Amino acid sequence: MNFTGRSLVTIDDLSNGEITAVFDLADEMSQSMKEQLDVCRGKVMASLFFEPSTRTRLSFESAMHRLGGSVISAVDTKATSLAKGESIADMARVVGSYADIIVIRHPWEGSARVVADYAGVPVINAGDGGHQHPTQTLLDLYTIKKERKIIKGLKIALWGDLKYGRTVHSLIFALAKLGANIVFCPTPGFEVPNHVIQKLIAEYGGELERLAASEQSDKEKVSPLDAIYITPGSPHQLAMMPNISIQVELKRGVDALYVTRPQKERFATSEEGEGFKKYPVVDKKLLKEKEFEKTLIMHPLPRVDELACELDADPRSMYFKQAARGVPVRMALISLLLGVKEIATPDKSSPAGIDYPAYRQDLGLKCPNPRCVSVQESETKYIKPTFKIVDTNPLILRCTYCEHGFEPKYVASSHWHEGAPEYKKYHSAESHWARTIRPENLIVFNSADEAEVRGFKPSHYATVPHKRSDGQKR
Ligand code: NCD
Numbered sequence: 008m009n010f011t012g013r014s015l016v017t018i019d020d021l022s023n024g025e026i027t028a029v030f031d032l033a034d035e036m037s038q039s040m041k042e043q044l045d046v047c048r049g050k051v052m053a054s055l056f057f058e059p060s061t062r063t064r065l066s067f068e069s070a071m072h073r074l075g076g077s078v079i080s081a082v083d084t085k086a087t088s089l090a091k092g093e094s095i096a097d098m099a100r101v102v103g104s105y106a107d108i109i110v111i112r113h114p115w116e117g118s119a120r121v122v123a124d125y126a127g128v129p130v131i132n133a134g135d136g137g138h139q140h141p142t143q144t145l146l147d148l149y150t151i152k153k154e155r156k157i158i159k160g161l162k163i164a165l166w167g168d169l170k171y172g173r174t175v176h177s178l179i180f181a182l183a184k185l186g187a188n189i190v191f192c193p194t195p196g197f198e199v200p201n202h203v204i205q206k207l208i209a210e211y212g213g214e215l216e217r218l219a220a221s222e223q224s225d226k227e228k229v230s231p232l233d234a235i236y237i238t239p240g241s242p243h244q245l246a247m248m249p250n251i252s253i254q255v256e257l258k259r260g261v262d263a264l265y266v267t268r269p270q271k272e273r274f275a276t277s278e279e280g281e282g283f284k285k286y287p288v289v290d291k292k293l294l295k296e297k298e299f300e301k302t303l304i305m306h307p308l309p310r311v312d313e314l315a316c317e318l319d320a321d322p323r324s325m326y327f328k329q330a331a332r333g334v335p336v337r338m339a340l341i342s343l344l345l346g347v348k349e350i351a352t353p354d355k356s357s358p359a360g361i362d363y364p365a366y367r368q369d370l371g372l373k374c375p376n377p378r379c380v381s382v383q384e385s386e387t388k389y390i391k392p393t394f395k396i397v398d399t400n401p402l403i404l405r406c407t408y409c410e411h412g413f414e415p416k417y418v419a420s421s422h423w424h425e426g427a428p429e430y431k432k433y434h435s436a437e438s439h440w441a442r443t444i445r446p447e448n449l450i451v452f453n454s455a456d457e458a459e460v461r462g463f464k465p466s467h468y469a470t471v472p473h474k475r476s477d478g479q480k481r
Contacts, residue, residue, distance in 0.1 A: 160192060166313075213236055264301065415451035
């Protein structure tokens with residue numbers, strides 16, 4: 008596959024072979040740093056960081072300098088025309104005419120996709136809110152590969168804020184596509200969002216075993232574990248013996264423990280972080296058991312209180328190595344996307360995922376995620392929200408910008424009411440009608456009011472027929 012001119016917005020933009028190719032080039036470059044000084048001579052990289060950053064920004068800039076290129080930068084929206092109400096699309100068009108490649112970090116989820124759509128030059132997502140951070144994932148995988156040689160079949164535990172941590176969201180998909188098993192150890196209340204789990208199982212196969220309620224009271228060990236993802240790649244004991252305890256499974260140890268800090272800047276309320284007060288700190292005591300003897304201790308950094316400094320000198324600790332490896336990995340990526348370096352990819356597979364049907368109706372449907380770029384005032388003038396229909400039972404739509412999934416409450420069909428207003432009816436999305444509507448005719452509403460404003464009347468099937476005993480929708 009050819010990298011030239013492409014953007015890296017989510018980790019799905021790269022196939023497994025392309026990820027390996029980036030690592031091969033990073034290896035080659037790190038062995039001969041001084042020889043890379045002409046690789047990007049005459050090229051300009053725009054480094055736009057509208058959220059705090061030390062490692063990502065400086066390692067990208069260091070990477071471009073080590074390739075002999077130049078860097079222009081903006082680090083604060085208040086110092087740019089975004090503060091005057093300029094749209095991200097206009098900024099992208101302009102910066103794309105000053106630079107050959109753009110690296111962007113921005114708090115709105117899906118913002119890097121918009122920049123990639125309008126810039127006309129390759130764009131690298133350096134973190135878009137709580138959505139994804141694909142280059143952090145590349146250097147995380149590079150580190151695991153360097154230390155363990157092969158990623159397939161490994162068991163990686165993710166620890167801490169799995170709700171808002173964008174690094175873990177990209178890492179989950181990458182580990183799944185490379186055939187690793189994942190052990191989820193979230194701080195209570197910071198579990199992996201449902202839309203990430205839905206995409207993981209639908210697109211990467213495998214299965215998710217949740218910790219049974221009976222096991223949750225077992226506090227004797229590393230207790231934050233709530234689920235384990237088993238890759239479809241290899242036959243697995245859990246898959247073959249469904250009754251085996253996942254606590255027992257964890258006691259067999261993990262190949263890496265990926266720790267993350269509470270992403271306070273994304274908490275909805277100040278109380279949201281309470282769970283972290285009771286959450287175990289990753290320290291020598293926690294990792295003293297035999298099953299952690301060879302565990303790699305990883306962290307994207309910065310750390311706050313969740314990872315003890317006493318581990319810094321421990322040979323299992325990888326976090327400073329991870330940060331250092333960001334430079335050759337980003338050098339490789341920049342030069343591939345700029346087309347100034349080529350490298351053979353070991354497989355020809357395309358990175359494209361499932362080709363879901365698009366939601367086609369233009370009836371004002373908005374993404375319900377308030378952090379999505381498509382609902383921000385400055386962006387609604389030109390962004391037409393777009394969605395994919397990723398499941399029909401239950402009906403789930405996914406925003407193409409922030410990738411949040413949601414289950415609309417009501418549905419209607421553009422086909423049935425055509426030319427016959429008396430048939431302009433809406434139904435519960437849980438009724439059997441919902442599943443008979445063809446994707447090209449599907450209309451969805453998040454509330455009855457939305458449907459009625461559009462002139463739809465409730466059908467006999469508009470009341471929600473079925474709720475689970477735990478109160479959640481099916
Ligand atoms: C991470 C980020 O910004 O998402 N940091 C990084 O890029 N190395 C993790 C974090 O801030 O917690």
